[in-house]
Amino acid sequence: MTAVTEAAVRAHLDAQARPPGSLGRIEDLAVQMALIQQTMQPRADRVALLLFAGDHGLTQDGVSAYPSSVTQAMVATLLAGKATANAFARAVGAEVTVIDAGVDADLSHPALVDAKVGRGTGNAAREPAMTAEALALALSRGAEQARIALDRGADVLALGEMGIGNTASAALLMHRLAPAALDDCVGVGTGHDAEGLARKRAVLARAAARTDTTDPLEVLRQFGGYEIAMMVGAIHGASERNAPVIVDGFICTAAALAAVRLRPEARRVCLFAHRSAEAGHDRMLKALGAEPLLDLNLRLGEGTGALLAAPLLRAAAALLSDVASLDDVLAGRI
Incomplete structure (x- = not known):
């Protein structure tokens, strides 16, 4: 050929x-x-949003304005078809698959994909977020979900996530893999006030002080989330199949950064949906040499920005x- x-x-x-x-x-x-x-x-006729959910031990130290229980509640909302991602998916004709990567709860629903590696990660401010074995499992399961979606006829994959505390995890990944000063990577996430943001910065400084590693796989093990690691695997799986991946906002871009640092050839399949309002996202995009398609002041996650970009891919294909x-x-x- x-x-x-x-x-x-x-x-x-x-x-x-x-x-x-x-x-x-x-x-x-x-x-x-x-x-x-x-x-x-x-072709971009069939867009499949893979929405990975997981919890983070970092929330034990107050890096989020919300408790971890919100992750489970939002997964239930997504499965009920009532979250923002569901509304946007219907608007643009995309399919949504919700995947339990590591929610800290026992979940059961006919539409939920159970790929759980563990009930939340370890508290990265005190210990590695996951074991090497758990990371390898998360990467392989993410790649498997990409292959399944493509085998079912998806032309394009979109990535989304749900996980209280995952902006903190993503900030640590950006800090080591961009690389960038930690303060330039930390934003308000789910809506911190000044006191909450200061607490988040202090917790992440403690996490960063535990290890000086810059090895991409070890950085992901030390600071990542199960849902982030599965998105890394999904990007690698899509790259093996020559399938475009629409990368959402700050957390998904951190996953893309890890995916590219691990396998530079994965960069070619990544299409960056939007420039998030979350602090650090623009700098992380620059580290990847990426110019996003949209700039709408979004910072929700759930793959919402990726879904809004999907019609642009269809127009470009047409x-x-x-x-x-x-x-x-x-x-x-x-």
């Missing part, structure tokens, strides 16, 4: 019945889609497959 090249895709776009370059970044997105899927007619060339227009062959 002849490889699809950027030059060939650009030539196809430039020959269309419109001024070359007139669609700006949508043309760039079309090129990226064609290169990822290795076809001049990429641009390559459905637009006549200028030669055909002028020759009356339409």
